[in-house]
Amino acid sequence: MMAPKIPGIGLAKGLWLTLKTLFQRPPTINYPREKETPVPRARGVIALDIEACTVCMLCARECPDWCIYIEGHKEMQPPSKPGGRPRSRATLDRFDIDYALCMYCGICVEVCPFDALFWSPEYEYSEGSISSMLHDKERLAEWLKTVPAPPALEAK
Amino acid sequence: MIDNRLAAIHASDVSVSVELETPEMTLNLGPQHPSTHGVLRLVAKVDGEMITSVEPVIGYMHRGYEKLAEVRTYPQITALVNRIDWVSGFANEIPFMVAVERLMGIEAPPRAQYIRLILTEMARISSHLVFLSSYPLELGAATPLMHALRERERVLDLIEGVTGGRFHPNFNRIGGVKPAAGGGSGQKKVLQDLPAGFLADTRKAMDEVDDVCDDMVNLVLGNEIFVKRTRGVGIIPKDRGMEFGVSGPNLRASGVKFDLRKSDAYLPYANFEFDIPTGANGDCLDRYWVRMEEIRQATRIVRQAIDGLPGGDLQAKVPRIIKVPAGEVYVRAENPKGEMGYHVVSEGGRGPYRLKIRSASFSNISVLPWLLVGQLVPDIIAVLGSLDFVLGDVDR
C-alpha cells in the first residue's frame, strides 16, 4: 500500500523530518513564566455574585454530583415606601462549591434564573489538600472580577 | 478455534523440542503497565516469547454509568456521557442526545445539527491523532507522539473555543446545542453560537491536520521498521471480526465497508461527500492506515460543513422541565472507536428508567483472547495498541 520503492528511503524521510524539527522553534509555552490566555468560554472556575443570589437552591438541586452547599435565612427588610408592609428577603449564609467533587459541567450556571453564577477561565487554584478545594462564598465572589466579556460571534 | 491453533503451534514444535520443552510462564501485564492505556490487565501464558493464551481482566475502571444514569435527570446525564470515552468526548454525547430527542419527537434545528457534526468530526480527528501518535510509542518511537499531539492541541483549542471544554465539551442540549450562557435574563442574551474567527481558524487547523498526516506517513507509515513490525501482525479476518462485534475502524481495516455515518441518519452526513476507507488484510498496518485516512476524510467533511453552515436557531423549542414520554429507543453512532449506542428506556419521568450503553472499545477488545494466541510478546503490545481502545469506554 505504501511500500517504499528504495529500501531505506522511509528511514531517511523520517530522519529528515526529525532533523528539520530540531531546528524549528517549539510551539510550547514556558508555563509558569509565560501564561496562555484561555478562551473566554473556558470553564475554569465558577464565580458567584452574592447580591444576585436569592437562595432558590436550583443550582444545588440540578448539580449532577451535588457539590454545591447552600444555606440561607429570611431577613425582614424595612418597607420600600412608608406605610407599606415589611418585605422578607432571602439572605445567603453559606454558598460552598466543592471543586474536588465538581465536574465542571456548568449546569448550575445554566439553571440559575437570576444571573448569580458565571464561568471564569481562571485555572490556578490547585491546593495541596483536598479539603482546601472547598471554596466558600467570599472566595467564589472574588472570582467575579475575572469573568471576561463574552466573545464576539461569527456572522451568520 | 483457539485449541486448533495451539495444537498447530505445538505440533510444529514437537519435532525439534522434545527435550527442550520448557514450562509455561504466566506473564501478568497490568493493571499497571506502560502500554495498557490505563488499567487493563492481561494474564498471558507464554512459552518462551510465544503466547499460548491470554485472558483480559477488565473492570478496574468501572464507574457504573448505567446505574448513575438511572438516578439523574436527562440534562444531568448529558454531563456524564462525554466521560465514557474521554478521548473523543463530544462524539459520546451525540447518540444519547439523538435518542432522547427521538423519544420526545423533536429534532434539532439545522444549524445545531451542523455544529454537532463539525465538532463530532473534530473529536474524531483528535481521537485518531492520539492513536496515530501513541501507537508508534508502543513500538518504541517516541517522536510521532509529540508531533501529532501538537496538531491535536489546535483542534482541541477550537473545540474549547466553542464549548468551553477541551475534553468534556458538554455542549449538546436536548433539542440542539447549548443556546445561551445561563438562564438569567442577562446571561440568556449571551448566545453560545460559534465565536468569531472560528471558521477561519478551523480551515487553517484542517490544513495543519492534513500536513501532520503527511508527517506521520514520513515518520511512521513509510518507515520500513514500522511496516516490518505491523504488516501481517494481528490479522482479524472479516467474518471473525463481525462475530466478535468488532466495529469502527478496526472492522473497516478488515475490509468491511460499514460506516454508520452512511447508513444511520443521526446527523446530516448525507449532505456531504466522503469515502469510507477500508483495509485489505485487517492487520495492524491496515488499522493504522485506515485511521489516518479517516482523519483526511474528516477534514474533508469539516471543510464542506463550514462552507455550507446554515443559519437559524441553536435549539428547538423544548419544555423547561424535560420529561420524556414512555417508550424505548436505541440509537447508535459511528464514534471514533467504533459503534457507540445508547438504549434509553423511559417510563415518562425526568430521568431514564434504564440506560444501556453499548461502547465500542468493550466489543473491540473482546477479540483479544482469540487474536493474541500464537503471537510473540512484543506483538501483544503491537496488537493491543492497534485496536485503539480507551479503558473508560471498556469499563464504563
Next chain:
Amino acid sequence: MSGLLENFWVLLALKVAIIAAVVPAVSLVFIFAELKISAHMQSRIGPYFAGGRWGWAQPLADGLKFIQKEDLVPDDADRPVFKFAPMVVLMSTLAVFVIVPFSPKLVVRDLDLGVFYALAAGSFGTIGVLMAGWSSANKYSLIGGLRAGAQLIAYELPLVLAVVGVVIQAGTMSFNGIVAAQAAPVFTIGEFAIHLPYLFQGQVIGFVIFIIAMLAELNRTPFDMPIAESELVMGYLTEYSGLRFTMFFLAEYAGMFSMSAIAATLFLGGWYLPGLSSGALEVLGPVILMAKVSLLVFVIIWFRWTFPRLREDQLQSIAWRWLIPLALLNIVGTAIAKVVL
C-alpha cells in the same frame, strides 16, 4: 617530580583517575545532549530551569535525585548477583577506554591487540545485563536479560567481522597503529597528499555494519528490545533504583562514548586530521577525536528519536541473514583489494 611520573604505578593510577573523572563527565554531557536534542526533535524545549541557562544542570540534578533514592533489593532477588551486576556493566564500559588513543601519546596503554581487547571488554557488559535480568526475580527483567544475551550473540559476530576489514587494511590491531595507517597519505597529486580515513577508503559497508551492530550492542533504538519500555516495563532495569540504576544509566552513555570512540578511531581517523603538524595533533588530538565522537553520538541519538524498535526475531534475522554474510563479503573484498593493490 618527573621521576615520580616515570614510575609505572603512579602513572597508571593517574591515568585511571583521569578516565574515572573524564568518562562520567562526558557521559553527563551526552545525557544532557540527549535530553535537549530529543526535546527539540519533538517540538519541545526540554530541561529549562535547572542550573539557570538552558537547564544545563539537569543531568546533575537527576544524578543527585537518583543517589538520594532508596537502594531497593527485591525480596526474592539473588542479592549478591543483583548488587554486583551494575558494577560489571559499568566496569566493562570503562575498561574499553584503556586502549582508546586520544592523541599520539595520550593513551592508557596502546596494546598490540587493542582491537581484540576493546571488543572483548565491550561485550563483557552483557554478562552484567544477564546477571541483572536473572537475579531480579522479575519476569520482565528475565525476558529483558535473555533478549540482551541473544542480541549479544547475534551482533558480536558482525561487529567483529566489520572490524576485520579495517584490521586487514591497516595490518595492525593496535589502535594507534590504525590511526597512523589512516594518517599515511593514500596517494599524492603532485605536492599535494590526499589523506582519507578508512570510511572513505572502501570500508563503507564495514562502517555501516559496525554502526548497526554497535546500536544493537548498546541496546539503543531500533534495537532496544532488552529495555523495551512499552513491552517489558524497563527490561532488566525494572527492579533497580537509586545508585545502582544510576550506574546502569551512566554505563549506557559511557558505552555510547566508548563505542563511538572505537568507531571514530577505526573508521574516521581517530585523533588525526589532515593538514595539522604532529605537534598540533599532540595538543588538538583529544578535541578532534571528541568532535568525531560527538558526531557519532548525535547520530545514535537521532536514530533513537526517529525509529521504532524491531522485534527480537527480526533483529536475529537481520543479523544472521544480512549483516554476517555482508561482513564476510566485505572481508573477502578487502583482502583481495589489499593483495591486488
